[in-house]
Amino acid sequence: xxxxxxxxxxxxxxxxxxxxxxxxxxxxxxxxxxxxxQIIKDQATIVMHDVKxxxxxxxxxxxxxxxxxxxxxxSVKPIHNITGELPFEEMINMDETCADDVVAxxxxxxxxxxxxxxxxxxxxKTIVAFTFVSEDSYDEETAVSINADHNCQKRYKxxxxxxxxxxKKDTVRIKDEIHIPNGKKNVxxxxxxEMDIRELDTRVLEDKINxxxxxxxxxxxxxxxxxxxxxxxETEVPFNSMVDCNGCxxxxxxxxTVNMAGSDLQIKSDDDGEERVISCDVVLELDMKVYEDEExxxxxxxxxxxxxxxxxxxxxxxxxxxxxxxxxxRVTDRINVGSGQPSILQICNASGNVRIDDEVLVxxxxxxxGVVDVQILYVSEDDSKPIGAAKGVIPFNQFVEIKGLDENxxxxxxxxxxxxxxxxxxxxxxxxxxxxxxxxxxxxxxNESIIVGIEERPCNLExxxxxxxMVGYIVKPGDSLxxxxxxxxxxxxxxxxxxxxxxxxxxxxxxxxLIKQVDSI
Numbered sequence: 169x170x171x172x173x174x175x176x177x178x179x180x181x182x183x184x185x186x187x188x189x190x191x192x193x194x195x196x197x198x199x200x201x202x203x204x205x206q207i208i209k210d211q212a213t214i215v216m217h218d219v220k221x222x223x224x225x226x227x228x229x230x231x232x233x234x235x236x237x238x239x240x241x242x243s244v245k246p247i248h249n250i251t252g253e254l255p256f257e258e259m260i261n262m263d264e265t266c267a268d269d270v271v272a273x274x275x276x277x278x279x280x281x282x283x284x285x286x287x288x289x290x291x292x293k294t295i296v297a298f299t300f301v302s303e304d305s306y307d308e309e310t311a312v313s314i315n316a317d318h319n320c321q322k323r324y325k326x327x328x329x330x331x332x333x334x335x336k337k338d339t340v341r342i343k344d345e346i347h348i349p350n351g352k353k354n355v356x357x358x359x360x361x362e363m364d365i366r367e368l369d370t371r372v373l374e375d376k377i378n379x380x381x382x383x384x385x386x387x388x389x390x391x392x393x394x395x396x397x398x399x400x401x402e403t404e405v406p407f408n409s410m411v412d413c414n415g416c417x418x419x420x421x422x423x424x425t426v427n428m429a430g431s432d433l434q435i436k437s438d439d440d441g442e443e444r445v446i447s448c449d450v451v452l453e454l455d456m457k458v459y460e461d462e463e464x465x466x467x468x469x470x471x472x473x474x475x476x477x478x479x480x481x482x483x484x485x486x487x488x489x490x491x492x493x494x495x496x497x498r499v500t501d502r503i504n505v506g507s508g509q510p511s512i513l514q515i516c517n518a519s520g521n522v523r524i525d526d527e528v529l530v531x532x533x534x535x536x537x538g539v540v541d542v543q544i545l546y547v548s549e550d551d552s553k554p555i556g557a558a559k560g561v562i563p564f565n566q567f568v569e570i571k572g573l574d575e576n577x578x579x580x581x582x583x584x585x586x587x588x589x590x591x592x593x594x595x596x597x598x599x600x601x602x603x604x605x606x607x608x609x610x611x612x613x614x615n616e617s618i619i620v621g622i623e624e625r626p627c628n629l630e631x632x633x634x635x636x637x638m639v640g641y642i643v644k645p646g647d648s649l650x651x652x653x654x655x656x657x658x659x660x661x662x663x664x665x666x667x668x669x670x671x672x673x674x675x676x677x678x679x680x681x682l683i684k685q686v687d688s689i
Contacts, residue, residue, distance in 0.1 A: 353391025510548030
């Protein structure tokens with residue numbers, strides 16, 4: 169007698185830790201840069217250098233890279249920038265991690281404050297929220313049948329499961345050359361840039377995953393002339409890449425997150441020797457999980473009329489896809505430039521970042537609350553301060569529908585900005601309209617008892633002989649033909665034949681005639 173087993177590949181959250189890190193340092197203005205009169209705008213990103221799992225801890229090294237756009241006093245060109253790096257190294261407590269675990273890191277800059285200490289020194293303070301996640305991929309060996317003689321009776325159970333077929337990380341590189349539009353000055357120095365991924369589309373194909381979308385690039389630069397007003401333009405860089413992913417098919421379900429891991433802009437000369445080309449190099453990090461829905465038939469019970477079979481069982485963990493959707497959210501609000509800021513002449517650029525503050529499980533889904541942090545850059549009416557900036561926070565509330573979702577389920581919501589636009593209402597106020605995506609995937613956790621082994625023993629002949637050969641039985645609540653047949657040393661087919669039953673459906677109070685089978689004697 170031999171069990172027929174099947175491996176089911178699963179992925180389970182091992183542990184998750186949320187940590188806030190505060191970074192604070194002072195920086196001197198480089199000697200080649202003029203004095204700072206006023207800070208216009210700041211931006212920052214996190215670059216992770218090393219993430220190393222240990223037993224119960226995670227060691228992380230990285231840097232906060234910042235860029236500050238500012239106005240100088242008395243300079244021919246009043247708009248300048250300075251860049252800097254704020255390194256960090258931390259040991260994070262993370263229960264259940266082991267030295268060979270792979271820990272995924274997500275981060276969100278919750279607050280960035282840059283201020284003047286004096287005209288040659290600035291203070292940079294930031295609060296960064298990190299999420300460290302360790303997942304465990306494993307094979308659940310499950311009995312799906314049993315090779316035995318005709319005396320062995322087998323019962324099966326169907327499970328609708330979602331099996332993890334691929335779990336891998338990869339990168340995509342976007343390299344292109346951006347040509348300065350006609351009518352714009354040659355490039356002397358890039359002062360500020362914004363890059364956003366828009367119209368992102370990921371598709372599972374045969375042994376490949378297609379990643380395509382548009383990289384929206386905004387560049388503010390100083391020209392090669394002595395004009396006070398910096399130059400700016402916005403352009404789109406389309407990308408379409410294939411990533412190898414063995415075992416994938418186009419009918420599978422994907423959960424792919426794409427993050428910008430690094431970007432670089434370099435000034436280049438065109439064919440005429442003029443600096444009118446900017447090479448763009450962007451690295452996208454991909455976290456790819458591909459699933460397959462399957463109806464798995466497992467062995468749930470067995471017995472024999474010729475011997476005693478004792479199944480060995482254990483509790484196993486499976487997942488079942490509940491739903492995957494992309495909720496669209498539209499938000500609108502107004503932002504005032506504030507007192508002391510120059511008035512608006514023309515909008516240059518608008519950028520936004522989505523933060524989810526709270527997720528509450530409700531009937532049929534999740535109630536999501538969050539904000540969109542919006543920043544705008546504009547041309548001002550003041551020639552001495554030609555560029556200005558304004559910030560705003562737009563709250564939103566959205567119901568994400570996932571039927572069957574409860575506290576025992578697993579779900580992940582990935583927010584992103586799909587589109588953002590700005591309309592000038594007057595020289596002091598603008599209206600912001602933004603379209604957001606809440607990409608959601610949810611799984612139900614299934615805990616099932618599975619058979620992992622069978623112990624065979626000879627039948628207890630004394631017990632068999634004590635059992636009557638024929639029994640009249642009245643069906644009790646909770647009975648099934650299987651439980652009755654197993655109890656009285658017979659088979660379901662025998663009971664159905666003896667009682668002229670057309671199906672195995674029985675009701676409490678039904679009367680059955682049972683005849684003992686004695687294959688072991």
